[in-house]
Amino acid sequence: MNRNRRPQRTAARGVRGLLVVGALVIVIAATTAAISSTLPSSSSAAPSLTFSDAPAPPRSEDRGVLDETGRVGDGVTVFDDGIPALTNLDPVLLEALRQAATDAASDGVVFVLNSGWRSPEYQDQLLREAISEYGSLDEAARWVATAATSPHVSGDAVDIGHVDATAWLSEHGAEYGLCQIYxxxxxxxxxxxxxIEHGCPATYADPTQDPRMQQ
Known part of the structure; x- marks a missing residue:
């Protein structure tokens, strides 16, 4: 009779052991899940800034080409100092441009400078490249003036990058005396x-229609 009961007690102890192990597994799993829920995962990391949320790029002369020809590197804004293309502009033009850019920034618009003042040598180089690209001086003249006639060489013109900036200037530029010419x-x-008082004058179709270019 004792022999018959021993296997029952052994089986009972085995069942109890399995229940204990199972309970421990459940506790460990629950604890691990709780700890994991408090840790950041790659999917819950802080989202990166979108373009509209990103602040305007800081001034940085590393983004500009600092030579005396007036070449401009990517990402130069009208607030970057030490850029000959900006510092050699007519001071009144530069002041008006920066005032407009300051006001445009409140609308989330950044004025990027594609070109400003240019040396006569740089202007001549651009004209030669335009002749090569367009096939003739007459066609190139629709886009690039000679060094003798270019308002860039005299420091009286700027080329502004990004469509949102030119759209903003098209609407508000006259308030600052800034006008599209061509x-x-x-x-x-x-x-x-x-x-500022009378609005911008009528534009020319292209530089070849500008009397200043006929000198």
């Missing part, structure tokens, strides 16, 4: 102080 160059702006 229909085919929506990025090209010059100072016309009278525009």
């Amino acid at each position: 229909d085919n160059e929506p990025w090209h702006y010059e100072l016309r102080p009278e525009a």
Whole structure:
């Protein structure tokens, strides 16, 4: 009879052991889940800034080409100092441009400088490249002036990058005396102080229609 009961007690102890182990497994799993829920995962990391949330790029002369020809590197804004393309502009033009850019920034618009003042040598180089690209001086003249006639060489013109900036200037530029001059160059702006009261003058189709280019 004792022999018959021993296997029953052994089996009972085995069942109890399995129950204990199972309970421990459940506790450990629950604890691990609780700890994991408090740790950041790759999917719950802070989201990166979108373009609209990102602050304007800081001033950085590393982004500009600092030579005396007026070449400009990528990402230069109209607030970057030490850039000859900016510092050699007419001071009144630069002041108006920066005031407009300050106000545009409140609308989330950044004025990127594609070109400003240029040396005569740089202007001649651009004209030669345009002749090579367009096949003739007459066609190139629709886009690039000679060093003798270019308002860039005299420090009286800027080319502003990004469509949102040129769109902003198209709507508000006259308030600062900043006017688009050519229909085919929506990025090209010059100072016309009278525009503040009377609006910008009519544009030319392209530089070949500008009497200043006939000198």
